[in-house]
Amino acid sequence: MKKARTFADNGIRVAAQDGIGALIIDNPSRKNALTQAMWRAIPTAIDWLLDDARVHAIVMTGGGHTDFSAGADISEFDTVRADAGLARIYEADNSSAFEAIREARVPVIASLRGVCYGGAFGLAAAADLRIADDTAVFAIPAARLGLAYPADAVADLVRALGGQMARRALFTGQAFPASSLMACGFLSEVVVADSLDGAAFSLAKTIAANAPLSVIAAKMALRATEAQDERLLTEAAVLGAATFESADYREGRAAFREKRQPVFTGE
Template identity: 35%
Template sequence: MTDGFDLTRDGEVARLTLSRPEKMNAITYGMWAAIPDVVAEVEADPALKVLVVAGAGKHFSAGADISEFRDLRTTADGAASYDKAVQGAVAALTAMRKPSVAMIRGNCIGGGCQVSVACDFRFAADDARFGITPAKLGIVYDFDSTRQLVSLVGPAHAKYFLLSGELISAARAREIGLLNDVFPAGRLESATAEFTATLCARSQASVRGMNRIIEKIVAGQETSDAEVAEIRAGALHGEDYAEGVAAFLERRPPRFTFR
């Protein structure tokens, strides 16, 4: 595992922890570059159903490690290489079929916010703060991450974030749609665990198929295609569908088996 990460497993849930608390979990180039491999490992493990992304200590992440920029982003080629690593990390999280949940405490800023937006769900402690700050650095934000942000909060709020670089509270972030929910700091862990348990109990054929279709819609696809038809037909002829219908008719919890 790359320095700055811890990947742990608790039953059907994997947790990727950004583990540089002395640097407020600032994300290094090496960490960006390693995220696709972490995602692939979780996706390939049939025992895992959900990925939780969190930060060690008091914060989720203060963003990219700017101390590296003078060495890695001072030339056009260096900036392109760095951006490719960030884009690869975002693309990997976005394309996950297994759902991902960002569990956020403290600061979630810049690249940290970029990681959280690439996850499927965002739960935060009530003392968390959010911001995306390229305008403070003379950087123009990545296209795909901008599209994801606009899809969550709309163009007006996305412009506020990106053009001002100002920070907002967790309550405001929930209000504009950036967060799914906000909890007292002491409840965040248990609330996230309750939700991941719910995801694990659902049909994984349904969860992963619908996650892929939503990804295609957010990316701009407006009509169904052969992949969507294949996803839906596969679910219809799968064991989970038969079990789900039987459980409903027999008034019992379903026992889904798709992995």
């Protein structure tokens, strides 16, 4: 059964079906630019997908058919980022959204077409996997606007782009085609435009068909390894050990013996 909700006056939409969630940045008249309310809604939307809909994978995409997102809605800046104090509040909202994507317990796939600029580039960098079509263009125009990019988002960019490409993106503000970001490893796949949705949701379906506890443990182990964080490493070890006591581990072995597809329950 399909479940759905909207947040931030319909600017953030979520839906879930068959263990797969969708998070849609939906402001197509402004190239899916994110208002402050939309930034603030992202963590709540992710929580809904995880805790209410109980999805096993999430696809993050833009509304309409042309763009992922132009990033923060600059038309608000005279109000919501008018001075350093307001800018710090706004940046905290950005960081909470990046964190929600980065720390979601299930894999998040960014499905990218058209413009992926500024904060939207940051959301994509926080995701686990990124697929783009051949219309996608990426840029971080912060240096051209006279503002700074949040440090936690810069860390995501360094992990996802590599140090040299992250520096080039931040220092120059120039735009990069999907082919350049495929070459540096930011993207796992580039497809023709009409194939993007199918590719992203096919990948999510493949992930969702696997043992949920194994995938959750794998994501935590990856995060812990990248961060070299002792707390996360300990949590990853606990999650990994728990898989060997799970019903899904018994089902996986039985399916292998019986030469059939396993049916996992996440228990």
